[in-house]
Amino acid sequence: MKNLLIITFFLFSYCGFGQLITKMPEIDDQTSYETDITKVEIRDNYTIISFSYQAAARKNNSYQFQFPYPNERQPASISSISFEPKSYLNGNGKRFKYIKSIGIPETPENMTVNPGQKYRFTVYFEKLEPGIETFNLIEGKNSSQSTYQYWNFYGVHINNPLVKKATPTAPNDNGEIAITIKGKLFDAKTNKPISGKVSYRFDYDAQKSDSVKTNNFGEYLFKIKPDSYTFIATAKGYEDGQESMDFSKSTKNQQFSQNIYLNPIVEKPIKKTETPKIEEPKIEPVxxxxxxxxxxxxxxxxxxxxxxxxxxxxxxxxxxxxxxxxxxxxxxxxxxxxxxxxxxxxxxxxxxxxxxxxxxxxxxxxxxxxxxxxxxxxxxxxxxxxxxxxxxxxxxxxxxxxxxxxxxxxx
CATH class of the missing domain: 3.30.1330.60 (OmpA-like domain)
Structure with missing residues (x-):
């Protein structure tokens, strides 16, 4: 069975035409789970957020799971959606204004939707500054007196690293182009840094390899020449992770950040046999x-x-x-x-x-x-x-x- 390596990979030079894309971003909290953020793009002039909306049937049981229909006025069988042009993003103490919507009308206009049918739309905001990797999307303040229920998303995690100005391309001391790889090793379940080792080998010659150990904070760094590699991350008590990357077409010095998440090894339960009698495993006290x-x-x-x-x-x-x-x-x-x-x-x-x-x-x-x-x-x-x-x-x-x-x- 092939082990799954969960890996975050950021290019610190260019990604397409100066854009960074985060698909299905992690979100800490949101006011409606009928609406999902499916993609966030950081482009030259905009932050573009793609949404998916699907209304579900309501339930009225005591303490039963209920979410209000977003931006809907209240007829029981028909709901409608729209997007508030006064909405904004905030991150690092700054606000970024709403620009326009595609595929959904702006409030007070609205669009009738049917339960169970999926709708997709896109909203443009001012461009988030580099280094803002967590933001909130605030559409409005919800209250029992309001005729609208707003979509608010808190703690949206995206790929938008702080990019230092690139220095003029220059080879290293011996005239060769250098690729710098740095990052951290994390526990995939707790998101805490772990100590371990990151190795790489040349794809064309598996016998040629090298490795570096992380420090106590899980950090590692090494420099390689442009080529095609397979990277292997290992740590005691964790499953190994493996990923192939191709830098063979790089023509200048570049720096990449690569955070690696490893899954803890889960011990399989001992199968019971009639004879001999197996002593029951000791349970750790809690x-x-x-x-x-x-x-x-x-x-x-x-x-x-x-x-x-x-x-x-x-x-x-x-x-x-x-x-x-x-x-x-x-x-x-x-x-x-x-x-x-x-x-x-x-x-x-x-x-x-x-x-x-x-x-x-x-x-x-x-x-x-x-x-x-x-x-x-x-x-x-x-x-x-x-x-x-x-x-x-x-x-x-x-x-x-x-x-x-x-x-x-x-x-």
């Missing part, structure tokens, strides 16, 4: 909060114990209310505490639907806490679908454990 149905699983990360979701449902069972109330008590005892709820599912069904379902589960817990008096800006939420199981999905008990909600204390 710290359980005293008199609380919450388990600490790592620094600042906790799991709601015995938190029950039925298969394919986002509404938690009444017997799980005690677990949420324990979290509610923590939040009320520390009014400055902020958290991120993380929803998970088993692997039954379509992975995309599981991702959505996990978002719904985290969202429903958030709505319950808000209904008990916790401010909404203290609670973020994310959904991981079936990508992070904690038990065997081949058994009903394991799948039940994987249908869960965890939370991380942010501050």
């Amino acid at each position: 710290e359980v909060l005293k008199e609380s149905p919450i388990t600490k699983i790592e620094d600042n990360k906790f799991r709601l114990n015995n938190f029950i979701f039925n298969l394919g449902e986002a509404t938690f069972s009444p017997e799980s209310t005690d677990q949420v109330d324990a979290l509610l008590k923590m939040l009320k005892e520390d009014p400055k505490m902020k958290i991120r709820l993380e929803g998970h599912t088993d692997n039954v069904g379509d992975p995309d639907k599981n991702k959505r379902l996990s978002l719904e589960r985290a969202y429903n817990v958030r709505e319950y806490l808000i209904s008990k008096g916790v401010a909404g800006n203290r609670i973020q939420f994310k959904g991981y679908g079936d990508t992070k199981p904690i038990a065997d999905n081949n058994t009903e008990e394991g799948r039940k454990m994987n249908r869960r909600v965890e939370f991380v204390i942010l501050e």
Whole structure:
């Protein structure tokens, strides 16, 4: 089985005609999950954001997952969308104005949409300055009195590095062109830097190779000549990663940044045999909060114990209310505490639907806490679908454990 290398690759000279593209950017939080940002392009004069919108049927069950239809006036069976020309981007303390929309009208004009049908549109803003790699998109302030519900996106992560002015092209001391590669090694699950080794070999001659070790912060750097290479990243306790790159057509000194994400090695469970009797593996102790149905699983990360979701449902069972109330008590005892709820599912069904379902589960817990008096800006939420199981999905008990909600204390 081929290992998957998750790799971020930025060209510090040119990408097409001076543009940087980020497809399906990571987003920390958003006001509607019926609308997705599918691509962000940084061009010479604009920041161009591509959207995908698909209305879903509403649900009215208690604590059921509900998102308002964006920019819609309120007839029950028909909804409409538009884009607010007063919207803006902000990043690094600066605002970047709205320019125009393509494929969607500007407010107060609107376009009627049908539930289940997907719509795509593009919005132009002023160009984000180099170095702004996280921004917010603010369309408007939502309130219960407003006739519109606005799309707001918080913490949109993009590829827009700070580019230093290129110095005149010059060969190195011995007259050869040099390619500089630098970056960091990260844990793909925690996003924390890790120590390891990055090696490369020439594609035309696998016997010729070299390697560098990272420092304690996961950083590495080396210089190579223009050629075609295969790069291998290794670290103790992690799966190896591999990627091929071709610099053979480079005609001048260039610098590339390459961050590499490695997946931790997951130990396979020992198969039970009748004879000889296998001693049960020792379970590492975990710290359980005293008199609380919450388990600490790592620094600042906790799991709601015995938190029950039925298969394919986002509404938690009444017997799980005690677990949420324990979290509610923590939040009320520390009014400055902020958290991120993380929803998970088993692997039954379509992975995309599981991702959505996990978002719904985290969202429903958030709505319950808000209904008990916790401010909404203290609670973020994310959904991981079936990508992070904690038990065997081949058994009903394991799948039940994987249908869960965890939370991380942010501050």
